Amino acid sequence: MAEKRRAPIVGRYTQEELALATRNSGMPLEALRYDLTPAGLHYLLIHFDIPAADAATWELRIEGLVARSRTFSLAQLQGLPASTVRVTMECAGNGRGQTSPRYPSMPWLEEGVSTAEWTGVSLSLLFKEIQVKESAREIVFHGADRGFDRGVEHSFSRSLAPAEAMRDDVLVAYAMNGQPLLPQHGAPLRLVVPDWYGMASVKWLARIEAIDHAFEGVQQMGSYHFRTVAGEKGVPCSRMRVNSLMAPPGIPDYYGRRRTVDAGWVEILGRAWSGSAPIRRVEFAADGVWQDAVLDAPTGDHAWRRWTARWNAPSGAHELRCRATDESGAVQPLDPPWDVTGFGNNAAQRVEVIAR
């Protein structure tokens, strides 16, 4: 029902972008103070509508190239050994709203990231029982949410290579921060794929299918690719690029969100993460002068790392930035990397502050 390819936008934001931003809440950056993002502050990207799901009758079907197809109820899954994994999840489109020209989609500025502890059953445990056949080339995860994108009606579905799906930390999750999943986070069941951008963590998970070919769904082949030219095949989005954010210090102005701090020593707090390798270093800059931030101990292999810095603010207007480097040597760029559909913008954050 919509054009297949949408024309790039320059300048102010359209009502369609605004409607997506109002539906798909970001994490207010002061929530970087929490190790675990509280309920309702975790970012959301919901492509279609939140389905009306009944946990009591929900079924997860696993089928296709498997030795034993099976259907699990929520209660059956809850009866299996549980795993809990702390996961920093980021939308692949985070930062899109700061690129120009930009693709018409969710115009995240920088707040599409959060951390939660997910509890559920390791997918590899289910697969031991189901026995995926050697002929399986991909595992497809089908959500119950349905709608149109790029002119095609479909349910939200994504695939993983079997080796990726079999990682012990990939969960079929039924709880978040110790509570049953909320409707907007995929209740009663969702996939959680640590280290990957959020599109892999299919919500309202209804069916898992082992297939002998490359899955060609809209969300797999159409969207979620890095592309420098419209229409090219591109590189699939997978693991999160190295990134970091600071909680803007001081107090805000309501409309412009500009910050005011008292001149003198200011404590800066932030988080850094990468889906590709552990965080090695975080740097903080005031007015272009970079210094090393202090890294807290890691709190999990898949979770953001807290960092702090101290800044002696002189009176006047300043620009603060931060950038992280991971153990692979990847470092955040200072300017947005070019991408036609606005994926993977991990450019170093800018925060404008007035010290008084």
Add this chain to the structure above:
Amino acid sequence: MAEKRRAPIVGRYTQEELALATRNSGMPLEALRYDLTPAGLHYLLIHFDIPAADAATWELRIEGLVARSRTFSLAQLQGLPASTVRVTMECAGNGRGQTSPRYPSMPWLEEGVSTAEWTGVSLSLLFKEIQVKESAREIVFHGADRGFDRGVEHSFSRSLAPAEAMRDDVLVAYAMNGQPLLPQHGAPLRLVVPDWYGMASVKWLARIEAIDHAFEGVQQMGSYHFRTVAGEKGVPCSRMRVNSLMAPPGIPDYYGRRRTVDAGWVEILGRAWSGSAPIRRVEFAADGVWQDAVLDAPTGDHAWRRWTARWNAPSGAHELRCRATDESGAVQPLDPPWDVTGFGNNAAQRVEVIAR
């Protein structure tokens, strides 16, 4: 730190408006299906930052023109008789983003409304102990959230006339839908003023003060007035105007949110509310032909009322609308009422649908 009066905007949305929309999440309209809006789907309007609050050490001070000033801890308040009230709350600026020209502020389209059950201590119960003096003209409620608006630094504060504050259903709340308040909803304590627009329900409530004059805080005298001309005194926003919404039927397009339904009978579900009088009637229209909707029984004196309608959709493009009437005779207008700063837009919703 910002201009005192902001220039009106026409057309596409500014980055400042987008940043507010991403912070201040709306209720996705499919959540109209829930009698009580689940955690994390309740709309939020947070003027400044969510404060870092410690429930264990939080204190609520009640002072000013009272016989006995007192300070309450959370535990002390939880030890008093509790009340629970089901409340539909709406932002006074709901619908601002659909007006033109529009005031630069949170550009709600229509999703700034939700319903929760709040539990806490009736303010009138606290006042029996504190004994507000007869000379008190207003009761001021001070939140801990602080920042600039219209060029003035202040904490978010609002006042009520004593008679309004003494209503039995006005609560100092510490729980929402049976759970401790979430940080973004005012943890550990907030005021809840049923029937009024949300600005009266001060979050992160730290101090209550009885004063002998009209409170002149920025959020009381500057903002939250109905004004037809910039700069005029205006009429304070108080009780919610009659309003209604439907959950858009069928399935959406990701970007444009346009809806597709199957031709034939379609079930329509919505909610109607008014802070001024009970809902008397809801009408539903397809392509300008109005019919009465069916009203469910009320679920509380301060909560929205569920309604349903059936529509026999012919193939093609259609416009759906709904409008409510309350017992005072107030009915929603078909077009936005003019207001300089975009308050109280209760124009009948429009939903575009294609039946196939």
